[in-house]
Amino acid sequence: MENHLLTMTELTNHEIEIILADAQHFIDGGTWTPANKTFVANLFFENSTRTKCSFEVAERRLGLDIIPFEVSTSSVSKGESLYDTVKTLEAIGVNAVVIRHQEDRYFDQLTGKTDVAILNGGDGCGHHPTQSLLDLLTIKQEFGGFAGLKVAIIGDIRHSRVARSNAESLTRLGAEVVFSGPEFWFDEEMMKECSYENIDEAIATADVVMLLRIQHERHADQSGMTAEDYHHAYGLTLEREKRMKKGSIIMHPAPVNRDVEIADSLVECERSRIFKQMKNGVYIRMAVLKRSIENGKGSANYVNSNQTCTVAN
Amino acid sequence: MENHLLTMTELTNHEIEIILADAQHFIDGGTWTPANKTFVANLFFENSTRTKCSFEVAERRLGLDIIPFEVSTSSVSKGESLYDTVKTLEAIGVNAVVIRHQEDRYFDQLTGKTDVAILNGGDGCGHHPTQSLLDLLTIKQEFGGFAGLKVAIIGDIRHSRVARSNAESLTRLGAEVVFSGPEFWFDEEMMKECSYENIDEAIATADVVMLLRIQHERHADQSGMTAEDYHHAYGLTLEREKRMKKGSIIMHPAPVNRDVEIADSLVECERSRIFKQMKNGVYIRMAVLKRSIENGKGSANYVNSNQTCTVAN
Amino acid sequence: MENHLLTMTELTNHEIEIILADAQHFIDGGTWTPANKTFVANLFFENSTRTKCSFEVAERRLGLDIIPFEVSTSSVSKGESLYDTVKTLEAIGVNAVVIRHQEDRYFDQLTGKTDVAILNGGDGCGHHPTQSLLDLLTIKQEFGGFAGLKVAIIGDIRHSRVARSNAESLTRLGAEVVFSGPEFWFDEEMMKECSYENIDEAIATADVVMLLRIQHERHADQSGMTAEDYHHAYGLTLEREKRMKKGSIIMHPAPVNRDVEIADSLVECERSRIFKQMKNGVYIRMAVLKRSIENGKGSANYVNSNQTCTVAN
Numbered sequence: 001m002e003n004h005l006l007t008m009t010e011l012t013n014h015e016i017e018i019i020l021a022d023a024q025h026f027i028d029g030g031t032w033t034p035a036n037k038t039f040v041a042n043l044f045f046e047n048s049t050r051t052k053c054s055f056e057v058a059e060r061r062l063g064l065d066i067i068p069f070e071v072s073t074s075s076v077s078k079g080e081s082l083y084d085t086v087k088t089l090e091a092i093g094v095n096a097v098v099i100r101h102q103e104d105r106y107f108d109q110l111t112g113k114t115d116v117a118i119l120n121g122g123d124g125c126g127h128h129p130t131q132s133l134l135d136l137l138t139i140k141q142e143f144g145g146f147a148g149l150k151v152a153i154i155g156d157i158r159h160s161r162v163a164r165s166n167a168e169s170l171t172r173l174g175a176e177v178v179f180s181g182p183e184f185w186f187d188e189e190m191m192k193e194c195s196y197e198n199i200d201e202a203i204a205t206a207d208v209v210m211l212l213r214i215q216h217e218r219h220a221d222q223s224g225m226t227a228e229d230y231h232h233a234y235g236l237t238l239e240r241e242k243r244m245k246k247g248s249i250i251m252h253p254a255p256v257n258r259d260v261e262i263a264d265s266l267v268e269c270e271r272s273r274i275f276k277q278m279k280n281g282v283y284i285r286m287a288v289l290k291r292s293i294e295n296g297k298g299s300a301n302y303v304n305s306n307q308t309c310t311v312a313n
Numbered sequence: 314m315e316n317h318l319l320t321m322t323e324l325t326n327h328e329i330e331i332i333l334a335d336a337q338h339f340i341d342g343g344t345w346t347p348a349n350k351t352f353v354a355n356l357f358f359e360n361s362t363r364t365k366c367s368f369e370v371a372e373r374r375l376g377l378d379i380i381p382f383e384v385s386t387s388s389v390s391k392g393e394s395l396y397d398t399v400k401t402l403e404a405i406g407v408n409a410v411v412i413r414h415q416e417d418r419y420f421d422q423l424t425g426k427t428d429v430a431i432l433n434g435g436d437g438c439g440h441h442p443t444q445s446l447l448d449l450l451t452i453k454q455e456f457g458g459f460a461g462l463k464v465a466i467i468g469d470i471r472h473s474r475v476a477r478s479n480a481e482s483l484t485r486l487g488a489e490v491v492f493s494g495p496e497f498w499f500d501e502e503m504m505k506e507c508s509y510e511n512i513d514e515a516i517a518t519a520d521v522v523m524l525l526r527i528q529h530e531r532h533a534d535q536s537g538m539t540a541e542d543y544h545h546a547y548g549l550t551l552e553r554e555k556r557m558k559k560g561s562i563i564m565h566p567a568p569v570n571r572d573v574e575i576a577d578s579l580v581e582c583e584r585s586r587i588f589k590q591m592k593n594g595v596y597i598r599m600a601v602l603k604r605s606i607e608n609g610k611g612s613a614n615y616v617n618s619n620q621t622c623t624v625a626n
Numbered sequence: 627m628e629n630h631l632l633t634m635t636e637l638t639n640h641e642i643e644i645i646l647a648d649a650q651h652f653i654d655g656g657t658w659t660p661a662n663k664t665f666v667a668n669l670f671f672e673n674s675t676r677t678k679c680s681f682e683v684a685e686r687r688l689g690l691d692i693i694p695f696e697v698s699t700s701s702v703s704k705g706e707s708l709y710d711t712v713k714t715l716e717a718i719g720v721n722a723v724v725i726r727h728q729e730d731r732y733f734d735q736l737t738g739k740t741d742v743a744i745l746n747g748g749d750g751c752g753h754h755p756t757q758s759l760l761d762l763l764t765i766k767q768e769f770g771g772f773a774g775l776k777v778a779i780i781g782d783i784r785h786s787r788v789a790r791s792n793a794e795s796l797t798r799l800g801a802e803v804v805f806s807g808p809e810f811w812f813d814e815e816m817m818k819e820c821s822y823e824n825i826d827e828a829i830a831t832a833d834v835v836m837l838l839r840i841q842h843e844r845h846a847d848q849s850g851m852t853a854e855d856y857h858h859a860y861g862l863t864l865e866r867e868k869r870m871k872k873g874s875i876i877m878h879p880a881p882v883n884r885d886v887e888i889a890d891s892l893v894e895c896e897r898s899r900i901f902k903q904m905k906n907g908v909y910i911r912m913a914v915l916k917r918s919i920e921n922g923k924g925s926a927n928y929v930n931s932n933q934t935c936t937v938a939n
Contacts, residue, residue, distance in 0.1 A: 037687075039683060039686070041679070044386060047385075047386050047387060047388060047390045047391060048386070048387070048388060049382070049387040049388040049389070049393065049398060049401055049402075050388065050401055050405070052386075052387075053354070053380050053382065053401070053402065053405055053407075054405045056380045056381060057352060057378075057380060057405050057406050057407070060352070060378045060380075061350075065683075065686045067679050067682045067683060067686075068381065068682060068694065069675070069679065070383070070386070070696070071386075072385075072386075072673075072698075073670060073673050073674070073678075073696070073697075073698075074673060074674070074675040074678075075673060075674060075675040075676065075881045076675070077673045078673060078881055079881075079883075080675065080881040084880075084881060084882065085675060087901065088675055088676055088679070088880070088881075088901075088904055089675075089679065090901075091901040091902075091904035091905045092676070092679055092680045092683050092904055092905065092907065092908050093683050093905070093908055094679075094683070254397075254401070255388045255391055255392075255393040255397060255401075256397065257392075275400065275401075275403075275404040276404075278401055278404035278405055279404045279405065279406075281405065282405050282406055357699060360698075360699050360700060360701060360703045360704060361699070361700070361701060362695075362700040362701035362702070362706065362711060362714055362715075363701065363714055363718070365699075365700075366667070366693050366695065366714070366715065366718055366720075367718045369693045369694060370665060370691075370693060370718050370719050370720070373665070373691045373693075374663075381694065383696070383699065384699075385698075385699075567710075567714070568701045568704055568705075568706040568710060568714075569710065570705075588713065588714075588716075588717040589717075591714055591717035591718055592717045592718065592719070594718065595718050595719055
């Protein structure tokens with residue numbers, strides 16, 4: 001049993017379904033706490049509100065003990081490596097770490113060398129499995145499943161941590177995925193994986209319009225476009241929303257650039273599931289923490305079966 | 314029932330009395346915890362030791378779960394607005410936030426748009442209700458009430474968050490308030506609200522000498538005075554303290570600039586209530602957190618009556 | 627009874643033995659929690675992963691309530707002194723503070739003026755008693771005691787917080803201590819206290835090879851040597867390790883500069899106790915926190931006898 005959560009690719013469809021079921025169980029009032037005192041640390045080498053605070057709430061709901069760790073005041077600033085930092089936390093008794101790091105696949109230097117469970121909170125332009133899982137949960141809650149759905153992923157596909165892994169997961173779960181948005185953010189490899197659709201067609205025909213954040217902080221603006229230009233050309237404008245399919249929903253990983261990817265007044269409109277995604281994120285993180293703790297190597301919390309959680313009274 | 318705590322002006326005399334009574338009840342060993350798991354976050358956009366740590370102690374004494382939030386490592390640094398930050402915290406399950414922010418009345422963009430209780434920990438040069446309430450409690454403990462007392466508020470009135478709201482509250486609770494200190498920090502409007510007294514007269518006749526901090530970090534030094542000059546002209550010097558009324562007390566919101574607003578050796582003298590103010594602050598914050606949680610919209614903690622707390626054995 | 631933990635010099639041999647015994651007791655499953663709600667704050671004015679996180683784990687294992695304190699977002703950045711900061715924390719109910727500070731003997735301005743227990747987490751180039759105690763525990767676990775052992779302390783003796791206090795403690799506990807490493811980091815006074823040995827002789831004859839970190843962040847590089855030069859001249863190379871005495875062990879306070887003080891592959895070799903030191907650190911910190919809380923002035927936790935802790939079932 002794997003105690004890490006690194007990328008979506010490593011999860012089977014069955015494992016994904018178990019995580020979604022556990023999360024939904026928590027939403028419905030289910031509870032679970034580890035058999036033993038369990039320490040966790042959140043190592044965020046990049047800024048975050050949603051992911052970090054969401055893990056913090058999830059950890060507290062599970063009764064974990066959280067060891068605060070701030071990169072800027074740690075020995076990382078004396079040049080200590082990520083490996084030595086994690087081994088140090090292991091030595092002092094930390095059982096699991098959530099890591100967000102600017103380096104793609106930072107976890108390759110850790111796996112196999114530590115008993116600490118690694119939960120990937122985002123690596124470079126690579127993966128962000130808890131975001132993917134909360135997106136899947138939000139879609140499943142809405143439509144009951146994935147087969148036959150059309151999902152349009154729109155925007156800065158190239159630099160997105162979730163676009164490609166969401167596309168991969170959704171496709172093998174039975175959905176059709178199309179990419180849309182500015183072509184200068186596409187490359188040939190992506191074009192092979194998924195079909196590209198014109199923005200107006202994509203928005204009018206999708207069951208799920210999944211917008212991506214323009215990550216100003218992650219790459220120089222290659223487009224030469226103003227925010228207004230972008231909104232007009234590739235954003236979810238008030239006009240485009242009116243042409244959306246009946247029953248279709250809007251998603252965005254947030255933080256939203258209002259009036260860029262999406263018109264300000266649509267962020268909290270009836271179709272929007274943006275805040276519901278955040279809400280679901282807490283329960284997904286409870287589910288993956290439970291999985292990592294249960295599968296923990298040498299841990300007294302280790303269980304052979306994927307023990308289900310109990311509904312609270 | 315209001316779940317926010319924004320300014321003193323919005324509190325009736327009766328509400329103030331209830332908060333002071335609840336705080337005194339906590340000091341006397343009373344306890345209260347919310348019926349349900351309650352999450353709180355402390356959003357300090359300006360530096361603080363006293364207010365932040367005091368809220369942290371109060372929250373732990375009430376058994377709340379605290380979600381750490383550091384502005385510098387949050388998505389605020391990606392340009393996320395205060396509104397979106399608070400809505401995010403709401404989505405992930407946070408019930409109350411304490412906010413200190415450099416913008417006057419930052420809370421106007423939040424109230425009516427979120428169910429999260431907002432507790433103002435200081436806004437720009439505006440308000441700081443928990444500081445005002447702990448000042449009131451300290452005075453009440455000393456004199457039993459406010460009627461007939463003379464309070465001298467001395468120093469940088471213009472930039473102070475508490476000077477004007479303390480003056481307003483104290484006046485309607487029956488005290489006489491005079492302002493004193495450098496005239497270049499006064500304006501005509503203030504002169505209309507309160508009388509101005511010469512520093513030596515104010516100190517010699519007041520029951521409460523309330524000194525204000527010179528906020529070097531909040532405004533360029535307009536005075537051209539050295540610290541020594543200021544102390545001599547407007548500070549509580551050893552000589553002035555000797556002329557204070559019998560039974561009168563010294564207050565200061567801290568951090569103190571020693572030998573500027575007040576002589577170093579007077580900070581912990583017999584008349585000084587400076588550290589008692591800090592101590593009272595914890596209990597005031599317990600009282601206002603209790604009020605906000607009890608009045609929380611849609612919260613299971615919502616109660617119709619202002620339930621009193623129970624004395625612990 | 628002293629409630630502070632400031633330097634090793636102030637601890638008698640008997641007190642050291644009690645702390646080591648309490649720590650070992652915690653390792654063996656012993657538990658202890660204070661009789662009353664106890665608040666602690668960790669004030670780290672210098673960066674740290676190991677010491678800070680280790681105290682955080684220890685505090686949680688003892689069931690203490692921890693008030694977060696970040697220097698950069700506190701009123702220290704408004705110029706508030708260490709004294710006023712500690713007095714503020716005392717006023718709001720904090721019972722003990724762990725302090726790391728860049729100033730030698732920063733604690734002299736605090737002791738006798740506060741009831742808060744001060745636990746020194748490192749002062750300037752001065753002392754680091756919990757590091758010394760965890761070093762002693764690691765040696766004791768290995769050899770059963772100190773009498774007759776030879777300990778070689780190697781490297782930047784001058785700037786090390788632990789070299790001299792470890793030498794002093796080990797000597798009075800019966801061990802022989804030699805210093806080794808670059809002579810430009812020695813001074814005449816140290817030469818009087820301890821004997822100096824050539825690096826190859828020291829490594830080949832010691833029971834404990836205790837390497838010190840080159841503290842790039844603490845002093846300009848006075849040596850003019852490259853990392854490679856240093857490693858060859860004074861580091862624990864693969865060749866030198868082969869000449870180590872049978873049963874001898876390697877220690878280092880970490881963070882390690884790999885391939886400078888010690889060859890990369892030796893950090894986790896069989897002789898190395900580097901991660902065991904970190905592990906022991908948590909239990910030492912539990913023991914000294916217990917001592918400070920029990921000896922706390924005016925505290926309900928105050929006990930006359932040095933109450934031993936109870937083994938958990």
